[in-house]
Amino acid sequence: MSAHMSVGAPGAENSFQIEYSTSFYPGSHPHEADADLIISSSDNVHFFAHAHTIHHTSPQMLQRILSFSPTGTKDAVVCFPLDSEILDILLHTAYGTSCAEHCIPSIDICVDAIDQMKRYGLDPHAFIRPGQPLFDLLLKHAPHHPLEIYILAGHHGLPDLAERASSHLLAFQLAKIDNEQATRMGHRYLRRLFQLHAGRVVVLKQLLLRAPEGHPVALACGAERQRAVVKAWVMGVTVVGWEIRPDTSIYHLRSVFERCGASIQCPECRHVYGAHIQQLVSDWAGTKVRMDLYRSSIRSD
Numbered sequence: 001m002s003a004h005m006s007v008g009a010p011g012a013e014n015s016f017q018i019e020y021s022t023s024f025y026p027g028s029h030p031h032e033a034d035a036d037l038i039i040s041s042s043d044n045v046h047f048f049a050h051a052h053t054i055h056h057t058s059p060q061m062l063q064r065i066l067s068f069s070p071t072g073t074k075d076a077v078v079c080f081p082l083d084s085e086i087l088d089i090l091l092h093t094a095y096g097t098s099c100a101e102h103c104i105p106s107i108d109i110c111v112d113a114i115d116q117m118k119r120y121g122l123d124p125h126a127f128i129r130p131g132q133p134l135f136d137l138l139l140k141h142a143p144h145h146p147l148e149i150y151i152l153a154g155h156h157g158l159p160d161l162a163e164r165a166s167s168h169l170l171a172f173q174l175a176k177i178d179n180e181q182a183t184r185m186g187h188r189y190l191r192r193l194f195q196l197h198a199g200r201v202v203v204l205k206q207l208l209l210r211a212p213e214g215h216p217v218a219l220a221c222g223a224e225r226q227r228a229v230v231k232a233w234v235m236g237v238t239v240v241g242w243e244i245r246p247d248t249s250i251y252h253l254r255s256v257f258e259r260c261g262a263s264i265q266c267p268e269c270r271h272v273y274g275a276h277i278q279q280l281v282s283d284w285a286g287t288k289v290r291m292d293l294y295r296s297s298i299r300s301d
Helices: 051-057 058-064 084-095 107-120 132-142 146-156 157-168 179-185 187-208 225-241 252-261 267-283 294-301
Strands: 001-005 014-020 037-038 045-049
Touching: 045 051, 045 084, 051 058, 051 084, 058 107, 058 252, 084 132, 107 132, 107 146, 107 225, 132 157, 146 157, 146 179, 146 187, 157 187, 179 187, 187 225, 187 267, 225 252, 225 267, 252 267
Parallel strands: 014 045
Antiparallel strands: 001 014, 037 045
16 A cells, blocks of 8 residues: 655645655654665555665565665665565565555465565565464465465465465365466475365265164164164265265255154154264364375475
């Protein structure tokens, strides 16, 4: 985000306005000394920064920024070749602060900024990890742009971010991943995503194959009558198994099996059947939805 500031005496012929960042403006960091580095983005938004803060985070970043100064020093306005939204993310990263406090950048801007980090002296591995503002910013996009976040994580080798994004990809049809996306994320991350989907399907099939056991034989309900429980379960398995998916919901499971068992008459049988449905739902809810050991697995490949 940006605003305007007048420079020169009000009403004077030589006065003019400049556009400046609402995050990096004169006095925006009261705990710091006065800003001694002015950076102008490619869309002419001015950022008032502190050379020592940037140098403390990354001497290479400060050196790269000053390489665009006409004098090679901080004494002149630096004309930076990046858009203000990207520069804003880079500077917030250097300061250890979150740009999301003012405005959440789009997913495309976030991806572009992270792709530029190494070029400007910032290591993505150091700044995109749990507890870091940039990590939290990317997680805000994960529910709506999980594939973009996962591809970004794979491209830069960020397993913690990939883990978090993978839980939002259970409903995604992996066949829709094109060659460009697969190449950018890398074969290891692509394989792990397929393994997550396939693994959940296998687990659900195993859970479904555990048929409920009968209750002790009673005069009112013998072994023959109790077959209705197994029959209802098999019917439910058939319905669920027809379109089994890694993102099959517990609500769908409960609905299908309760509907298939609606005709069970014996109270004891209904209790056994209902308890088995609850066990199925609990076991499926406890099945991992992301690659928990992703980091060690990726690095051992």
